[in-house]
Amino acid sequence: MALPPLDSPQWHTSFRAFLWGARSIGATVLTLVLFATYLGIGALAHDSGFSLGWTLASTAFVWAGPAQIIVITTLGSGATVLQSAIAVTVSAIRLFPMVVSVLPMMRTEQTKRRHLILVAHLTAVTLWVECFRFLPQVPRNRRIAFIHGLGLGLVSVCLIANTIGYMLAANLTPLFAAGMLMLTPLAFLFSTARNCRELADVIALVLGLLLFPLAAMLNSGVDILVSGVVAGTIAYAVHRARAGIVGARA
Amino acid sequence: MSTFIGDWHALAILFVAGVIPNQIWRMLGLWFGGGIDENSELLVWVRAVATAILAGIIAQIVVQPPGALASVPDWLRYGAVAAGFVVFMLARKSIFAGVIAGEIVMIAGKYWLG
Numbered sequence: 102m103a104l105p106p107l108d109s110p111q112w113h114t115s116f117r118a119f120l121w122g123a124r125s126i127g128a129t130v131l132t133l134v135l136f137a138t139y140l141g142i143g144a145l146a147h148d149s150g151f152s153l154g155w156t157l158a159s160t161a162f163v164w165a166g167p168a169q170i171i172v173i174t175t176l177g178s179g180a181t182v183l184q185s186a187i188a189v190t191v192s193a194i195r196l197f198p199m200v201v202s203v204l205p206m207m208r209t210e211q212t213k214r215r216h217l218i219l220v221a222h223l224t225a226v227t228l229w230v231e232c233f234r235f236l237p238q239v240p241r242n243r244r245i246a247f248i249h250g251l252g253l254g255l256v257s258v259c260l261i262a263n264t265i266g267y268m269l270a271a272n273l274t275p276l277f278a279a280g281m282l283m284l285t286p287l288a289f290l291f292s293t294a295r296n297c298r299e300l301a302d303v304i305a306l307v308l309g310l311l312l313f314p315l316a317a318m319l320n321s322g323v324d325i326l327v328s329g330v331v332a333g334t335i336a337y338a339v340h341r342a343r344a345g346i347v348g349a350r351a
Numbered sequence: 352m353s354t355f356i357g358d359w360h361a362l363a364i365l366f367v368a369g370v371i372p373n374q375i376w377r378m379l380g381l382w383f384g385g386g387i388d389e390n391s392e393l394l395v396w397v398r399a400v401a402t403a404i405l406a407g408i409i410a411q412i413v414v415q416p417p418g419a420l421a422s423v424p425d426w427l428r429y430g431a432v433a434a435g436f437v438v439f440m441l442a443r444k445s446i447f448a449g450v451i452a453g454e455i456v457m458i459a460g461k462y463w464l465g
Contacts, residue, residue, distance in 0.1 A: 134446050148418025152357030155365060162370045167405045172369035174408055177417065182368045190372035192404055194397045200380025214381065221381040222374070270419070278419035280458045283431065286409045287453045290432065291439045291446040293405055305399040309406025314414050316407070328407045333400030340395060 104238045118243035122250025125235060131227045132258060134288060138166055139259040141284030143266025145170065148282060149177030153267050160259050165225050167192045170285055175325065184323050191329065199229045206236050207244035216245060223252030226296065301340035308332035423461050431457035 104121060105111040112118055126132045139160065146156040151173065159169050168189045175185040200221050207220065231251065239247045270278050297303045309332040316328035356362065412420070413428050420428070435453025442448035 130447065134450075137447075137450060145412075145417065148420075151361065152355060154356040155361055158362060159365055159369060162366070163373050165373055167401075167408070168369060168373040170412075171404070171408055172365065174411055174417075176364065176368060178411075178415070182364055185368035186372045188404055189369055190375065191397075192401050193373040193376045195376075195401050196373070197376040197380045198394060200377050204381070217381060221377045224377060224380075273419075275419045275422050276458060276461055279423050279461065280454055282412070282416065282418060282420040283423075283428070283454060283457055284450065286412045287432065287435050287450045288446065289405060290409050291435070291444075291449040293402060293409075294436075294439065295444050295446060297402075299395070301395055301399045302402050305402040306406045309403030310410045312403075313407040313410035317411070317415065325404055325407045325411065329400055329404030332403035332406070333396065336399040336403065337396040340399070341392075 104235070107238070107240050112240045112243050115243060115246035118239065118246035119250035121239075122235075122247035122252075123254040125231075125247075125251050126254040126258060129231060129234075131230065132255065134292065135166075135227055135255060136258055136262045137284050138288040138292075139262035140266035140269075141281060141288060142166065142169055142173070143263035143268075144270035144278065144281035145285050146173050146263075147267045147270035148278070149173050151177070153264065156263050156267055157260055160263050161256065164222065164256065165193060165196065167289065170289070171325070180323075184326070187323075188325050188329070191326075196224060199226070200224050203229055203232050206232060207241070207248065209242055212245070220245060220248050220252070223248065223256070226292070227255060228252050299340065300343065301336045303336075304339055305333050305336035308335055423457060424464070427457060427460045427464070430460070 104125070111121065142160070143156055146159070147153075159172065163169050163172070171188045171192055172185055175188055176182075180188075203224050204217055204220065207217070228248070228251065232248065235247070235251070236244055266281055270281055273281065293306055297306060309329060312328040312332045313324065316324040316331075319327065321327060413432060416423070416428065431453045434456040435449045438452035439445065439449025
């Protein structure tokens with residue numbers, strides 16, 4: 102699907118721009134990955150004992166896959182609200198630089214901060230990636246409307262996927278129900294591996310996977326935080342040491 | 352309707368444990384954005400810890416599987432992840448190819464085991 106040229110009358114109204122944004126969900130393979138991920142989250146929520154309404158509310162109001170699986174997995178396995186909240190907030194810090202880098206792309210002289218609240222809410226890794234791809238093809242004064250369309254389109258796809266996943270987990274044979282639950286770790290492992298930009302990210306991913314089973318033996322209730330902080334800090338230390346060596350050579 | 356929502360207490364917990372701790376960073380980005388360098392050292396550490404926490408969650412689902420996934424033997428779950436990863440790398444980091452390969456290995460393996 103090609104977007105209309107920048108001077109096309111198609112961009113004269115915000116509503117049209119919104120529709121072009123919503124239609125653009127069909128122009129990206131990431132929509133398919135999101136669909137599979139949220140199918141898995143629906144199944145995971147079902148098997149962890151949450152209601153469908155709860156699951157849909159988590160997608161609409163949290164709108165961040167990692168935070169959602171952290172809430173479902175930790176609360177589902179008996180962690181306290183505080184432990185879940187800490188794990189979620191650490192996972193969500195990455196949203197801060199994403200929002201900071203996306204908003205300047207759609208700000209104009211007339212833009213007030215409140216016009217950007219929904220854009221900030223919709224910002225997650227998929228939208229962030231797509232902003233860099235689509236926005237240069239959208240006139241600046243229609244970008245907010247376009248992103249509202251694209252973001253709400255993606256949320257709708259995920260709400261539908263959640264519902265299907267939830268229903269299927271309740272009714273499928275154990276074989277296919279297991280397959281649905283496996284979607285979440287696979288999709289997140291590969292999308293995280295793809296987003297690794299620096300050595301620190303790669304080490305954090307590998308150590309995080311390996312240290313969790315060790316931390317789980319402590320049975321501390323904060324196993325995820327223990328393995329996450331230890332693995333992440335080691336990764337950061339390696340990054341620093343390496344920067345030091347490179348710096349000393351230079 | 353009551354089964355759709357379940358209990359309201361769980362919904363309140365969702366907001367305290369999930370929505371607020373997640374949303375706060377977006378709103379901080381909206382309010383204070385501009386002066387932060389995406390490559391600052393603090394953000395490198397934060398990103399590493401966040402990545403490791405997510406990795407831990409992935410490991411938890413595979414190592415201590417919920418519900419129906421627990422019926423699949425350990426070695427088959429680990430094998431499916433490994434096979435998916437190999438295909439992911441071979442397919443030039445295609446998330447979709449990796450997911451499909453992992454799923455095929457696990458479902459075929461479980462079907463074969465009966």
